[in-house]
Amino acid sequence: MDVLSKASRSVLMGKVRSTGNRSTELRVRMGLVRLGVRGWQLHFDRVHGTPDFWFERQRLAIFVDGCFWHGCPNCLRLPKQNRTYWFAKIKGNIARARKIDAALRAEGNHVFRIWEHDLKSRAGVQRVMRQIEQTLNRCMPA
Ligand SMILES: [Zn+2]
Secondary structure, eight states: OOOSOHHHHHHHHHHHHTTOOHHHHHHHHHHHHHHTOOSEEESOTTSTTOOSEEETTTTEEEEEEOTTTTTOTTTOOOOSTTHHHHHHHHHHHHHHHHHHHHHHHHTTOEEEEEEGGGGSSHHHHHHHHHHHHHHHHHHSOO
8 A cells, every 4th residue: 555645755755866866976975085175074954955065164065956856957857747746846946945055155154056967977077076176275264
């Protein structure tokens, strides 16, 4: 017997998967280790939005945004079925992410968002790692 209705199941799955793609997050993690970057925490839940990576010293929140869940303009293909549902859901995710960014910045934090598609290739990962390094330097307190 299926306890969850179809709709609540997809909401639940949305919750699980919109917390971030494990494999892309792992690539960033490995990149940070390779660069010797320290002082970050995973899924830090004491600031808005529970960033995938949180750098306390720089007060920098990094999110890895899934192309589907965050409505990537390059990659998003809405499923043929339940388009209205998915459209509303993704729109909600985008709005929520904007609110999180605004709340973080209002408290003097920095925000850096990475698209999942930028982590698909090795060259892409290297580019993202360079951006992270630059952002960390820029956000370093004087
Ligand atoms: Zn994308």
